[in-house]
């Protein structure tokens with residue numbers, strides 16, 4: 288049986304009244320709704336812990352109503368609230384194979400900028416909107432830099448849809464022998480950490496505001512990175528508070544903005560560029576992803592999303608175009624299968640090698 292659509296799920300939620308009047312949808316309390324293969328997951332974001340408690344019966348009602356929808360096999364609803372007495376975050380996933388217990392994440396951030404010990408450079412990879420290939424570029428760039436001899440770490444700060452465990456093919460949970468230090472798993476020579484590794488897999492739990500930043504800060508500062516030439520950060524899409532706080536709290540060396548050639552993506556990219564300017568984070572360059580489609584049968588190259596947009600934008604801004612990456616089935620399959628192309632000897636790895644060399648030249 289097919290899953291209901293997002294709109295059908297929202298229609299059900301809009302019929303459940305809140306104690307204070309209105310409903311979950313009209314009060315904009317539903318976050319991160321995912322409807323996928325019979326499973327419905329979302330977060331109810333209450334404004335205060337008191338409101339969260341008052342909403343518990345609503346959560347139960349929503350769960351029952353959604354379970355009654357045809358095509359829904361599972362419903363997972365998480366409740367979050369910010370504020371000083373917010374509920375503690377749920378326990379992280381059980382550690383695998385006798386590893387020590389994972390540490391508690393989701394604390395409030397500490398004030399002031401934080402150093403990341405042992406890390407020489409922090410490279411933030413951002414985009415104005417989701418789905419343009421920011422995670423793909425982050426993973427491949429990290430690997431390409433490592434293949435040039437740099438020691439590299441990768442942080443998946445894309446809390447809204449952590450994808451690095453899948454892209455880098457990491458299944459192991461990080462260990463924490465003392466409950467404080469996080470020992471990151473290593474994949475393709477890269478030390479990788481993702482908030483996705485700290486949470487049970489099916490829990491689409493989204494932290495926002497202070498809790499979220501506390502979790503990220505912990506990921507950045509409590510991981511035993513060792514000495515790194517560069518820490519690559521896969522940022523969440525857009526220009527929200529995570530980007531702001533990351534750039535304010537950590538000494539970010541520079542940012543890379545990924546865009547597709549479509550106008551709308553460019554407009555979004557411009558917004559991301561403006562945000563970095565406001566934050567005084569230098570922009571190292573633009574990456575144009577999915578710039579052309581090369582026909583696998585005849586080798587013909589087609590600019591299906593238009594030509595030259597990113598180059599023109601970069602020229603106008605005096606920024607380098609670090610790479611123009613074609614749409615490629617190989618890139619998608621390898622990234623989604625845990626072996627990014629940059630780790631292979633495929634011709635597609637060449638663009639990433641060139642980008643890594645250019646960046647090393649810029650940052651050395």
Ligand SMILES: Nc1ncnc2c1ncn2[C@@H]1O[C@H](COP(=O)(O)OP(=O)(O)OP(=O)(O)O)[C@@H](O)[C@H]1O
Pocket residue numbers: 414416417418419420421422423424445448450523524576577612613614615616618619620622623
């Ligand atoms: N050049 C490319 N050719 C083909 N597929 C690509 C390419 N770049 C990315 N993809 C695929 O597009 C999808 C989205 O890419 P990715 O997750 O890297 O984007 P993102 O910008 O990080 O998205 P989000 O912000 O939603 O996490 C993935 O399935 C990825 O494998």
